[in-house]
Amino acid sequence: MKYAVNYSPEVFELVKKEDVQIDMFKCPDFDSDLIKTAQTGKPSYVHFALNVGRRDLSEADWSKIGELLAATDTPYINVHLVAFAEDFPHIDINTRNAIEINEVIQCVTEDINVVADRFGAERVIAENVVYRSYEGDMLRPIIDPDVIARIIRETGCGFLLDTAHARMTCKYLEADAYDYISRLPLDHLKELHITGVQSDGNKLRDSMPMSDDDWDLAGWVLKNIHNGSWQEPWVASLEYGGIGPIFEWRTDYDVLAEQIPRLGSLIGK
Template sequence: MKVAVNYSPKAEGLIKNKSIEVDIFKCPDFSKELIQQAKKTKPCYIHFALNAGSGQMNNVDWEVINELRNSTQTPFVNVHAVAFAKDYPEIDVLTDNPYYIGMMVDAVVRDIEIVADKFGAENVIVENVICRGKGENMMKGIIKPDSITEIVYKTGCGLLLDTAHAQMTSMSLGLNVKDYISQLPVSKLKELHITGIQKDDKGRLRDSMPMTEEDWNLAIWAIQKIKGGYWNEPWIVAFEYGGVGPKCEWRTDEDVLSKQVPLL
């Protein structure tokens, strides 16, 4: 397994002065200039902002996706399995009705099939997203382990497991996070994302934060499952702390990177 960290100028500086070491940068897909800058220090791979299930796939510039993939070390095209509440206005966010959940799964499968036609199903991975419950933007049906498993097996794609997303989902819905993750199709695991979670001033959970003891315990458990052969070994483990842009720059601290990247 390779180890990645979100690209940021601060992470770049720490690598240059040999305070931390990683194999590769994880970069967003919105800036070719940023990617070119990151590549001066480390190889890069791209995390795409593609949402399967939202009906956006017919509006994607696939030439740009292909160019970014070919110009970096990006083995997979990642998608997020989504079912936004705004797209299902008459349905309860927490519905367990198999008919409605089937609608959500079918929408994701249709979108992934579009991506698979472009790149091959074996080169597509689907990421678990966050469901926070009532009053929030994501339907519970799309984060259910049965739903994600059905999507993976129907499309032939792989799994991108985000432990922080699983953790926030479990805390919001009153689930045991290890039980929840264990029901996901971990035999198809291709990529692993790890980061800390914390509450904001309003008590709402957010990720891309420094790791706490609880976060480390979950990460250790996940790595042990991989090393023990219980889960498929992913090509990479990405530390999703820090980054670029207004959503990430404020939570990019050199001290956190210098202490936590070596621990990972």
């Protein structure tokens, strides 16, 4: 299992000074020059902004995606499992209707198959997203572990576990994150994302510094991987920090310097 961190100028500097030890940078897909810069410091892989469940993959730039995969040797092409309420206006966000749930699953699986037809199902990995009950923008079935497991099983793709997304979802649902994660298709785990979750007073945010609760969850997840209870992913990525206005304000050099080695020790680096 490799160890990666979201690319940022701060972590690039830490790596350059050899103050932290990682295997890779995790890079967004929207800046080829940034990826080239990252690769001068460490091998890098690309995280794509593809959503499945919107029926809009005809708009994807497949040539660019293929070029980025080849240029970085990124082994998997990731997709996000979504079911936005605006795309299913006739379905209640908390539906338990089997016919409606099947409609969501069919839409998502058809989109995954579009990607799989290009790259092979074995190279596609699907990530759990956040359900924010107060926003009403995401249908609840898409974050149901049984639905996610069915999608993974029917498409033959792998699973990308984002622990922060799971924690946030469970906080909004007032559910237990450990139980929730345990029900996900972890026998198909291919990639792992770990980062902190904090409240800004109005809503929960991820890509924040790790708290005690985040460390406890990360330790439990990695223990299950190390003891063979769950499949070992190809990479575990710390998703703290990044580039652009969304991430720059929450990218702190000292936090990275402290938390990268601590997570690395849990991963086994």
